[in-house]
Amino acid sequence: MKTRTPPPTLTEKYSGVPPRLASIAQQAKDRLYSHRTAPESIPRRHDVRLPPDTTREAFDEAIRMLRQALGPENVVLNDQPLVDGWYLEHPNTHDAFHMVDQEDLVCSAVAYPGSTAEVQAVVRWANEYEIPIYPISIGRNVGYGGSAPRVPGSVVVDLGRRMNKILDIDAENASCVVEPGVSYFALYEEIQKRKLPLWIDTPDLGGGSVLGNAIDRGVGYTPMGDHFANHCGMEIVLPNGELLRTGMGALPGKGGADNPTWQSFQPAYGPYSDGVFSQSNFGIVCQMGFWLMHETDHQSYMITFARDEDFPDIVEAIRPLAQKRILGNIPQLRHVAQELNVTGLPKSHWYSGTSPIPRDVIRKHASQLPCGDCSWVFYGTQYGDEASIKTQLDTIKSAFAAIKGYKFFLPFDLPTDHYIHSRALVCSGVPVLRELDWLNWKPNAAHLFFSPITPTRAADAKVVHEINVRLHAKYGFDLFPTLCVAGREMHYIANIIYDRSSASEKRRAAGLMRELIAEAAREGYGEYRTHILFADQVAKTYGWNNGALMRFNETIKDALDPNGILAPGRNGIWPRKYRGKGWELFGDSVEMAIGGTIAPKL
Missing domain, CATH: 3.30.465.10 (Uridine Diphospho-n-acetylenolpyruvylglucosamine Reductase; domain 3)
Incomplete structure (x- = not known):
């Protein structure tokens, strides 16, 4: 495997990796790039994408004034080749995991304020020239849109480069x-x-x-x-x-x-x-x-469950443990398919077909992994002194013992490269990189998150899970569900992994996302967070009392932002200047835009 340019460390760049993880980051980068078949960048077809209703002459004058306010080196035009990079070397010019064309949801320029006062200067400038701005912190909101502005041609305000203290x-x-x-x-x-x-x-x-x-x-x-x-x-x-x-x-x-x-x-x-x-x-x-x-003593563990149909019983067992705060943290319940995924090996290692990996193939390979032939894997962590942790674990084992075939593992029961060791670090406040291995599943991999909320109740969780099972099969995607469990609600997070070099695969991913949002909402389950391209659809699902919540949000938006300069369209909230003028994306708009252009449909 070819060794590529080392990723930046924290000593070199504010957004880099700690030196303790430098070799791990290098290996992750090398693995990811080894699966790529698409070029790093393709020639741009267009020059700077201008903000809406702005001429090049007016834009150039506005940029000249912004450079006077921030310094010429702190305002950069987005006219260079677009490079997707990867997690630690990500773009701030577009979405690295582009669902539509790479050159579509792009900014016109990037501004780098160095203080709150300079942020104020940028905002006043945007009002004066009526140019939309789109603030980002670091820009690693991957799976939800990354650094891409919802309105193409906006000026991205990158707060991370100079405001990182x-x-x-x-x-x-x-x-x-x-x-x-x-x-x-x-x-x-x-x-x-x-x-x-x-x-x-x-x-x-x-x-x-x-x-x-x-x-x-x-x-x-x-x-x-x-x-x-x-x-x-x-x-x-x-x-x-x-x-x-x-x-x-x-x-x-x-x-x-x-x-x-x-x-x-x-x-x-x-x-x-x-x-x-x-x-x-x-x-x-x-x-x-x-x-x-x-800081406190802690103990991470893994519990496996034998059958797919155990899912409702697992959820029912979790609820009282979570509500009584016996579970020490926000645990995860994952399908065993992810035990294959987090090894970092590509799908082709496990299955040569192009369809979703069959259940019997998952079962066959899982039987050779430390988890064994199981269906669901629960990762938890308990906190406190040794005696209290033992009491907590005894209670947890007793609750799950009613589910036939469950097995309990501590980290020392599993190999040193097993995923549990990464979870143990995360659950004790140590940031890691292991989750990057998901992206080796497909070449040129990108992903969307479908993230609805359900009550911690078997009947509700089963409805959302079965919608996911059916629609993932319909659109031909492997299902990787992760449930982050609290006492009264669960974040059901499905990771839709697609090849961003394939327009047809992106259309299928967009169609899957659109149907998941719609079907879950019809059953009364809404997303807590979504990709910028689906924000309008998700916001509209929260339509009780003829959209009273959105009317409230629009009232605040119009009062605070009468010129509509700040992140128009973010989370489905459009200012008066843009509202009802064709910018919203509903129905199959995202699929239709793939290979085309995101623009207002007047």
Whole structure:
């Protein structure tokens, strides 16, 4: 296998990998590139994609003024070849996992502000020239649109490159304050450097923005896995350029200092406004506080279940354990097909056909893996001292013992390269890279996430699972479901892996996504997060009382952003300037746009 250019480390680049993971990152990159059949880049057919209703002359003048405000080196035109890269060397010009044409959802330029004041300057500039802007933290929101603006030709405001400072770590308060460019890797390494007995909570991959993940309501796996629920205090630039601090931060501190309670109490006085800045386009979050977890003893484990039809019984067993908080973290329930996937070996290693891998083939290969011939795999972690962990595990084993054929494994029962060791790190706040191995399943692999919420109840989970089984088979995709389980709800996350060099495969993936959203919604189950191309469809499913929620969101949007400059269309929220003018994507619009152009259908 050819060794490629080393990925950047944290000592070289704010978004790089810690030196402790350099060799692992190199191996991951080499494996991923070894499966590629498509070129890194293809020649561009067009020059700079201009913002809507903007001439090149007006655009050039606007860019000249933006460069005066930020410095010429901090405003870069998007007129070079588009390179998809990979997780650690990702683009900020387009979606690396492009569902439509690579050259479609692109920005016109990228701006790099270095401070909150410079973010305010960018926002005021956008209002003056009526050019839409699209803020990103680091741009690793892969599977949901990455760095791509919903309105082509927008100026991407990349907050990560120059706003990547850990502003504070308060060991006594077990909290921190970070800028958008701080990754989980960077925060973890800094805490280790200071030798503080604190944990962060990290998602499956550690390269994402701590701030960005939280405002998109991402999750991790320790007891503090709900990232937005464990934030405290935000500094926000509003669409008119005004600066806002939420929570206790609205109270001036003594002598001009930050209020000492800002990272201690979330709501403060009056309406609790933080929530409207998550998954919205109502402001640009420039600083955010987070609570940290005190380190503790922990024990990860794996439980396997023999039959596919055990699924309802597993969910029913999980619910009381989760509601009583016997389960220590946000555990995962995965189908055994993913035990093949996370080895990092391609699908062709397991199955030579082009159809979804048959169940009997999965069973055959699983029987040769440490998990054995099983159907469902549960990954959990318990916390506390040795005695309390033993009591917790005894209770968990007793609950699952009613399901015939279940087997219990501790990490030392399994080989050192088994996936459980990665889960054990993540569940103790250590960011890793192992989840990248999913993408070796297909050449030129990209993915979409279908992410509905169901109650932690067998009847509900079964409905959503059966919809996934049926529609994945209809569209010819392997089903990789992961259920992140809490006491009253589960995130059912299906990873749709497709070859981004194949227009026909992308159309099938888009068709699958569209039908999954529609069928789940008809049964009363909605997505908590989605790809930017499906945001309009998902937003419309939340249509109770003739769309009262969207009307509320539009009222806020129009009040805060009358010129419609900030991330128009993000999460289905369109400002008055764009609303009803053909920008929304419904029905088979995404499939029809593949090989074409995303543009308003007047």
